Amino acid sequence: MATFEEYKLAADAAHNLEGLRRDMRSNANGYIRDLNNRSLTELATVMTQDANEYLRRIGWVTRLTGDATLRAKLVNGLTALGLTVTEGQNSVAELRTAAQNLRDVVKTTSLDITAAANAVLAAVSSHETVW
Amino acid sequence: MAWDKGFNFRTTPSYVTDGPDETYVAEDIYPVTRNGVTFGWSSTISDRDRDSTVDRRLAGLTQRTNDGNTETFRVDLEAADTYDITLALGDTGFLQGYQYCNFQDDTTVFQTIDDTNGTAVDNYDDATGVNRTEANWPTQNVKYTRIFTSAIFRCRIGSPVSQANSSTIAHLFLSRISAEEELNTAMLTGVGR
Numbered sequence: 001m002a003t004f005e006e007y008k009l010a011a012d013a014a015h016n017l018e019g020l021r022r023d024m025r026s027n028a029n030g031y032i033r034d035l036n037n038r039s040l041t042e043l044a045t046v047m048t049q050d051a052n053e054y055l056r057r058i059g060w061v062t063r064l065t066g067d068a069t070l071r072a073k074l075v076n077g078l079t080a081l082g083l084t085v086t087e088g089q090n091s092v093a094e095l096r097t098a099a100q101n102l103r104d105v106v107k108t109t110s111l112d113i114t115a116a117a118n119a120v121l122a123a124v125s126s127h128e129t130v131w
Numbered sequence: 132m133a134w135d136k137g138f139n140f141r142t143t144p145s146y147v148t149d150g151p152d153e154t155y156v157a158e159d160i161y162p163v164t165r166n167g168v169t170f171g172w173s174s175t176i177s178d179r180d181r182d183s184t185v186d187r188r189l190a191g192l193t194q195r196t197n198d199g200n201t202e203t204f205r206v207d208l209e210a211a212d213t214y215d216i217t218l219a220l221g222d223t224g225f226l227q228g229y230q231y232c233n234f235q236d237d238t239t240v241f242q243t244i245d246d247t248n249g250t251a252v253d254n255y256d257d258a259t260g261v262n263r264t265e266a267n268w269p270t271q272n273v274k275y276t277r278i279f280t281s282a283i284f285r286c287r288i289g290s291p292v293s294q295a296n297s298s299t300i301a302h303l304f305l306s307r308i309s310a311e312e313e314l315n316t317a318m319l320t321g322v323g324r
Contacts, residue, residue, distance in 0.1 A: 016162060023164040030165075042151060045133075049167025049209075056207070057162060057169065 002080035009070070010077025013061050017091045020057050021124055024050075024098060028120035035110050044107035047116060051103035058096050061088070098123040134209045134307035136168045137217075140300050141191020146180045150187060153304075158193075161205050169207040176202045181224040186269050188302035189223050189255065195289035196297050197229050202289055204300070208282040209307055215274040217304035220244060220288075221255030223265060228295030230256055232288045237281035255301065276308070 002010075027050055031043055038046075064070040065088075075085055098120050105116045137153035144155045154166035158178055161171030178193040195202045208214065220230050230246035244260040253265040257272035284305060288298040 019162060020164070027165060037148075038151070046167040049134075050164060053164045053167065053169045053207070057164065 002076040003073075006073045006077035007080055008077070009064060009074050010081055010083065013064060013074060013088065014078075014081070014083065016057055016060060017088065017095065018127060020054060020095055021091070021127055022129070024054060024095065024120055024124045025126060028117040028124075031113055031117040035113060040108070040110060040113065043113055047107055047113070048103055051099050054095065054099035055103070058092055058099065061092055065089075065092075095124060134167075135304070136166065136170075136206065136306075137188070137302070137304040138170065138204075138206075139188050139191065139302055140178055140193040142178045142180045143191075147183050147187040147190045153188075156193065156204075162207075171205060173203040173205070179224070181222065185223050185265060189219055189221075189265060189268065190301075192222055192299040192301045193288075194222075194297040194299045197231065197290040197294035199291065199293045200289060201231075201287050201291065203235075204286045204288070204303070206284040206286075206303075206305060208279060208284055208305070211279045211282050213276065213278045213308045214284070215276050215304075215306040215308060216242075216258050216284075217272060217274050217302070217306075218244075218258040218286075218300070219255040219268055219272065219302040220246075220257075220298070220300055221250040221253075221265075222299045222301070223253055225296075226250070226252050227297055227299055229290055229298070231290040231294070231298045232256075232286060232300065234258075234275070234277070235283075235285040235287065236277065236279050237283040237285070239280075241277055242275055249296065250299075274306075 031047060034043060064074045078085055102116055102120055106112050107116055135152040138156045139149055139153055140156045142157055144157055149155060159171045162169050163171045176193055176195060180191045183190050220232050228249040230249050232244045233240050234242040244256050246256050250256060255263050255268045257263055258275035259273045263271050286303060288300055
């Protein structure tokens with residue numbers, strides 16, 4: 001049995017991770033598309049800023065898992081939703097690695113940018129959506 | 132690294148081409164990350180494509196019926212610092228009898244535009260609440276400068292009590308002013324923070 005607070009924490013965490021996955025893949029496709037109409041410097045700057053934003057959003061979830069009280073609430077909420085902590089942890093690891101790589105990779109040439117975008121698409125799996 | 136983030140509110144992303152440092156907002160619910168910034172509305176809200184031949188920033192809008200309920204658009208800033216805020220509150224297609232918008236530093240309201248006679252067709256309130264025609268807004272709109280104590284900007288639209296028509300936001304732009312730039316301005320003008 002979970003409380004409304006625990007349910008909300010779990011639902012928001014899952015919603016954030018799934019939304020982040022959507023944004024990371026959508027933006028990666030956008031970088032490749034924008035090679036024709038934005039300067040390389042602009043694109044590289046936005047890619048790094050995006051990566052930092054991704055890590056900020058992952059930080060919202062790891063704040064919950066890093067605190068014993070919050071973690072217990074999150075686990076209760078996830079359990080009530082029929083979700084596992086392991087899936088959440090795997091998702092965080094998958095997204096964090098891709099975000100860190102995007103932040104740190106060299107993004108100087110169009111080939112660099114294409115490679116960085118494709119690396120995100122390869123590392124972050126696509127999930128089915130209703131619409 | 133400059134932090135300049137513009138938001139053009141409309142329905143269809145491809146309706147017009149956004150300028151540098153800008154992205155569209157099409158009923159995006161917070162949190163969405165695009166163009167190096169995380170942003171979004173507090174809940175579902177309606178938007179419109181109006182006219183693709185006008186300035187791209189004024190081509191569409193997001194509207195909140197002035198029925199006493201409000202919606203909030205949140206932007207996660209890079210950090211607490213000084214930012215310039217640019218706004219276009221109006222409609223290129225219809226008269227709006229009342230326009231209401233406020234700016235918040237997280238939950239602290241620091242600017243309110245309470246335009247009791249609203250905006251005519253092709254007219255926009257800028258960030259200081261001054262009405263500009265569509266032709267004049269691009270060159271004459273005045274920015275509002277705020278030293279943020281938080282890293283969260285909120286823009287709330289919709290009249291707090293029932294009024295005519297809708298509050299309509301077409302464009303919002305946030306630009307971080309670096310400490311160095313502020314210092315240079317202060318040295319040149321003799322005006323401190």
